[in-house]
Amino acid sequence: MKFGPSARELANGHWREILVAAGIDEDVLDGEHHPCPLCGGTDRFRFDDKDGRGTYFCNGCGAGDGFQLLMKYQCTSSFVEAARFVEGYFKGQSTPIAAPAKPVQQSSAQDDRKRIARKLQKAWAESLPLTAGDPVYRYLTETRKLPIEGLTNCLRLHPGMGYFEKVKVGDGKVGYKKRGTHPVMLAKATAPTAQPVGLHRSYLTQDGKKAPYAKTKKSMKGLGLHGAAIRLYPVTGAVMGVAEGIETSIAGRALTGVPTWATISSTIMEGFEPPAEVKLLVIFVDNDHPDEKGRRAGFYAAQVLKERLEARGIQVILVVPTTVGTDMDDVWQVRTAALTDQSPRVNLYAGTACMRAAQTIAARIERQGVRSTVRSYAPTDGETLPHPQRHAA
Ligand SMILES: [Zn+2]
Structure with a gap:
């Protein structure tokens, strides 16, 4: 990565195509006044691309260069991540939303993707910061009594x-x-390539x-949500969390301090891809009731994700509310309502290598008034394993 031209040198003079690949509607990048892809409006935004640096000006959210526009659009505070997207684009890894991948037979599928991308873009441009x-x-x-500090x-x-x-x-x-x-x-929802791919x-x-x-x-109909997540908090270090729901993610972060992203569904969680810097992933598991086949979707997704990431040397801690049919948001709600007769409890499951990290996280949860127990995650131990097929909590 360090050899050859820098991402800034690569990008210079190519910002329009890079930003279109990132999902920004090409129509707003023609140098005229348009709704801002970051903050909406009707004609507050102009992409003037001075010296090929991708510069823009917005009466609503200010001015910047191509990297600033890309980072804000991708909800990241990490220049490294934006630079990686640019490098990926020039290596052909980031398939441009608007550019045909298979030019001839696929044209109707391409039109479809373009139409979906425009719908997503329009809805996003119409929305407002909180x-x-x-x-x-x-x-x-x-209504939910959740803290909103630190949200992207x-x-x-x-x-x-x-x-x-x-x-x-x-x-x-x-x-x-x-x-x-x-x-x-x-x-x-943002794909691992940092492309926005869906709206929930x-x-x-x-x-x-x-x-x-x-x-x-x-x-909304998206552009392929495999591995994608709603990047609710900036991830700047080696530790992050993941949960299914938005509220569950916010609650998990509030109870542990771990920046947590939401995958929306258990199926998408199975394919979740953390950023390359992450060495420890905390999975906030939904303690789902078994379905008609006896499968517990939350545990199953956590198990699949855990095994896939551990094989790559990433440590995984599972945080599981002990009551069947609850998630971390329920734990947060019960704790916040101070319903002492049913004070919530969570179990943390960790391997030997991340036992200390699990104890640190458990101590933080305890300080929030939620009882927590750290257990060793031993796949052969039927007592402690929150197995996807087991009914007991
Ligand atoms: Zn703006």
Whole structure:
């Protein structure tokens, strides 16, 4: 990586194509006034690309060069990560969203990807950073009693998105019926290549409650979520956490201090890829009830991820609430409501190499008023193994 031209030299004069590869709509990079890809608006943003440095100016969020635009768009404070994306782009590792990978037969699939990318881009551009008192702020701080300090701008407010439900329209066909328009907590999912690949929606009411539907969380059609995550906190060191839900991730971080990303689903968690610097991963496991086949999705995903990463020399600690059917957000809710008759408890499972780290994390959890026990993770020990097929907690 140190040989050859620097990422800055590589990128100079090529910022438009790099930023399009990162997922920014090429239409806003033509030098005219447009909505800002970072903070929205209608015409506040202009990409002037002075001296080929990718410079831009925004009346809403300020000015910068190509690296600053890329880092802000990718929700990272790490120049190294942005530089890696640029180097990857020139090595052909970062497939540009808008550029055809297989030029001839794939054209309709390419059009499809481009159309999806534009939809995602549009929704993101329409969303706003969180401000005190807005519906997302109230949902997190008042309804969920979660701390929001330190969150990146991957979590934003969309002021109004349509809520659609599938309905039968006759002849066995299915259509969509609009039920209402709601503020949405919009969360950006980012691939390991640092490309934004999806948006997750939590439908809310104006006063920060869940919208009045059975299913209030929906993902927009994305560009392939394998290995992706919502990068809720900056990861700057060798330790990070991962959980399924956004609220669960925020709760896990609040209880341990470990910056934690959300994968949204157990399936996506199985394929999660931490940044290269990470040497210790804390998995906040959802203690799911067994499904009809006896499989417990949260444990299963954690197990698959753990085995894959341990094979690469990454240490893994599992943090598991002891009550079946709960996750770390439930632990946080019970702790915050101070329901002493059911004070929450978590188990930490660690291998010998990360036992001390697990004890440090357990001590932090204890200081937050949650009882915690560290257990050795020995795959042959039926008593302590939170096996995906076992029913006991
Ligand atoms: Zn802006």
